[in-house]
Each structure stands twice: as structure tokens, then as C-alpha cells.
Amino acid sequence: MENFIVSARKYRPSAFSTVVGQDSITVTLKNAIKNNHLAHAYLFCGPRGVGKTSCARIFAKTINCSNISSDFEACNECESCKAFNENRSYNIHELDAASNNSVDDIRTLIDQVRIPPQIGSYSIYIIDEVHMLSASAFNAFLKTLEEPPAHAIFVLATTEKHKILPTILSRCQIFDFNRIKVDDAVKHLQNIAQKESVNIDEEALNVIAQKADGAMRDALSIFDQIVSFSGKEITFENVIQNLNVLDYDYYFKIVDASLEGKVTDVLVMLNEIFEKGFDGHHFVGGLSGHIRDVLVGKDPATIQLMEVSDSVKQKYIEQAKKCPVDFLYESLKILNQCDIGYKSSQNPRLLIELSLIQLSQIIESKKKGTSLKKNTKKLLKIIVEGREDLPAQTKASNPVSQQAPSNGNGQVKVEPTEPKIQTGVSRNAYTPTVSIKQALKTGIQRPKTISKPNYQEKEKVDLVAVSENIPLNQAQAFKQLKEFVQIKGKSDRIRLALTVNQPEVIDNKVILKVSNPLQGDDINGVRVELQNHLRRVFSNKEIELETKMSQTKTTKRVFTDTDRFNYLCKKNPVLGVLKQKLSLDFE
Incomplete structure (x- = not known):
């Protein structure tokens, strides 16, 4: 039994032509080899799984090849290429900076740089995850990186460019790798599936590419996982089941139901989504992305912005024809607010349900010329009372519909009743009233003759009728x-x-x-x-x-100096005698 090799290693690019989605970088490197304009240091930065280390290896292999082809690719036949392919080359050195990040490791590298290559013209030093080097190691590496020997070329690779010192960046040629586009990933997966004799739908490959989020290595790992799950025959249903991805048909159905104002259908579909174990926050983000794709599908100039298969793209175009632009703009605004408030909400499911109800009311609000806020009564009516087309037995259970006959115009006729006299002294006596909810459903209006009580006219307001008088003290x-x-x-x-x-x-x-x-x-x-x-x-x-x-008695207050002195004399008569003997006076 042969040892299994994962697709990410088995189909790792070995030439510039096999690198996926990085044409601008591969062309630049091939032109540098063609014109013999090789820099002494390169920095490859970008997300994970986009080919940084693979391009560094291909570049190192190609510049040491003794028989470069006409399109500047390695021949894979010379001694240098064979040594590289068999992992026994002494000209190419790889260093993992994540585990060799000290000053001593850099000193060892500096001593090794002095040794010239035995085969080929260059010694290439590939330092992966270079941002993991310590500050002291970076400083120790500066002089060698700036002025290395003529035979030494450094290729640094990192996923976090912002963590590298500016003094290092200024000594390198910087290449920014892009995320792999969905179309490029799908084409590459189709080639691999053909080589592996695997029959898989294009829509399934599209889901895998979107799940990988621009990383080719992740896409190949997911592909191996799906093959292990489904075998050689893979369908779209197998992929979404294994990856726990929500079927995009749910998004199409929810938008269609919202356009028709079918609140109940939308809530039922949301419940099915939750029962399948999908996260509510991911659903909100997925629905927002779906409506965004519908929006870009309305204009032929923006259709290319959709990263979906051709069959699914046609579905978006058809739904875009049914959706007004105002509906799409308002939907994106509502879902964005739901996304922002999801984590802080104490009841996230209710937040999503209310957002979907608002989506279902956009078209009706536009027809009536009212805003969603003014349509809140109907939302409450749908949530609390149920749909308008309730069965007859459900409507019969409504106390208002039983007690209040219709006047023939669709509204409930309310018969006037005489006020009841309350003779007891209990404060908790219950007085039957019509609730706001019942009034909204039946159309009962408040009589215009009833007005707020005027506190200045107390003789006209007597809310309590009694039958006996009890004296009070x-x-x-x-x-x-x-x-x-x-x-x-x-x-x-x-x-x-x-x-x-x-x-x-x-x-x-x-x-x-x-x-x-x-x-x-x-x-x-x-x-x-x-x-x-x-x-x-x-x-x-x-x-x-x-x-x-109430009136309070006040005493005369002392204001003049004479009054104050007389007041003090009442307290101490000696003061008056002293004033008389000394002939004192007030100034």
C-alpha cells in the first residue's frame, strides 16, 4: 500500500508556470533572471497558502539551473535541479525563524553565508516566518543583509509584514502576494480532480474555493477532506453537508419571500436554518453577501464582481431583475444594523427575526408611502396575532370578533354600554377594557368626544360613582x-x-x-x-x-445698630451702664 501524500504537497508548484494566481510576481522574477538583475534580498509577504515559500524555492532552483529553458524555467535535468528535487542541494538553505529566532541562530547563519556554493552560482537562504525574529536578531542581521557576499541571496517570507523593522524592509525588494481568486482556485482544483479521477460538480468546487478564503493550500486540504468523505463521486450536497455550509438556495428563497411580504415563510425558513445548527451571526453575514451579489447582478458592468459559478451567477441575475434597487439598499442597511448589534443583543435570534420581518415589509411600505417605523403596528399584528388569512376556527376564538358585530364595512361595530356603578372599596377591582392589540386588529377607534380631564375643572370630572356617604375625620x-x-x-x-x-x-x-x-x-x-x-x-x-x-408668625428682626445694642443690653445690663459712664456712641 502506497503512502498517501496530501494534495498540498503532491501538487506543490515546481515551476513558475504552475504557480496559481500570482502572474505579476512570477513574470517579474523571470524577467529579473532573464536580464540578470538579481537583488541580494527579497521579501515575499502575503496571506497564508498563496505561494510565498513555493515561489522562493522555484526562484532559488531556477537561478542555479545550468540549462534554463527559453521561457526561463528550470530544466529539472541538470545536477543542480536534480539535487534540489531530491532535497540534497547544498546551495539552498531554509531556516524557520519561528524556532530559530535568537541572536545565536543569526550568528550561525552569518558564518554559513561566507561559504561559497559547490554547485551553481548562488547560495540562496530562505528564511520563513521572518517576523518571528527578535529585535536583537534583526539588528544582528542588518549588516549581512545589506552587504552580503556576491554569491549570497536572501529570500524572506512572512505573513505579517507590519512586524518587520523598517531597516529590514529598506534593504529588500518587496513582493506582495494576493489572495487566490475563486475562479483561479476552481480551475486549479478541476485539474487536480481530473488527475485524481474524481468527478465533482463545478458548484461544489466553487464552495470549496470560497471556504478556503483565498488560500490555495486550504482549498487543497478541503478537497482531500471531501474526497475522503464522498469518494470519487462528489456532489454539491456532499460538500455543503461535510463543510456545514448553508445552501445558497435558502438565501434565494428568503429574498423571494421578502419581496412578496410572506413573513411566516421567512420565519419558518429561519427556524429550519437554526435547527440545522448554523450560527445566526454567520447567517446574517451570508444573507448580506447574497443581497450584495444580487445588487451587483443588476448591472452588466458589475456582474464580474460575483465570485460564483456561471450557473449560480445566472440565478443571481434572474433574481436581480425582480428586486428593486431601493429594496436592496434598505435590506443591506437593516442587515448591517443587525450585524452590528448581534453580539451586544441579549436575544440574538429575536434580533434576526425582527430584521427579516422588516425586510418583508419594505415593498409594502413603499407602496403605501409609509416608513417602516409607521408600519410597526402591522408588524406587531403579524407577530402577535398571526397571519391575516387565519382559519375560521382561529378567528372565532378571538373575543373581540365574538362580542362585536360587524357594521358591513369590514369594521367592528361597538355598541355603547352604560357605565357601571362601583359600590365597593376594593382598589383591585377589575374593569373590562379593550386592549390596544384588539383595537389594532378590529379597527376600533377612540370616540372623539372623550378628552383628557382638565384639572382646573374638577367639578366636571367625577370618575367614581358611589351609593352611600361615610363621614370622615x-x-x-x-x-x-x-x-x-x-x-x-x-x-x-x-x-x-x-x-x-x-x-x-x-x-x-x-x-x-x-x-x-x-x-x-x-x-x-x-x-x-x-x-x-x-x-x-x-x-x-x-x-x-x-x-x-399656611401662615407663620414672624418676629421683628433687628436691623439698626441701636436695636442690636438694646438687644444685647437685655442679655447683659452692664453694657448700658458702661456706655453711659464712658459717653460712648455709635459710629
């Missing part, structure tokens, strides 16, 4: 004032205004004493409420409230 009235403040949760100002002074009770009149006009205004603000409270407690509809300014 001062102690009972003062007790009920305290209880009123506690039950109703009034402010400290009102509590002081009502309880700082004992009230006067004359027959059925309660006189509240206030110390200043401000307290009088505070009491007038709750006069009707307090008066009805006392009427309810004492079952006495004749109780009336009045306010009275």
Missing part, C-alpha cells in the same frame, strides 16, 4: 393621604406637599395646607386623582378638596 384623611402617595408612587415633592401639614376636615371638605405656591401647584396636578381616591375609600361622592396657604 382628620386622622383618617391624613392616613389616606399617606397611603395615596405610597400606592400611586408619587414623587417626593408631592409627598411633602400632602403630608408635611395635617389637613383640616370640615364636614365633607378636606383642606390641604401648603407652605408655598409651588406646593399648591403640585397638589392641583393630582387633585382629581386624589379626590376620587378619597371618594372611593370613604364611599362618599361629596368629598371636595381645597388648598390653603
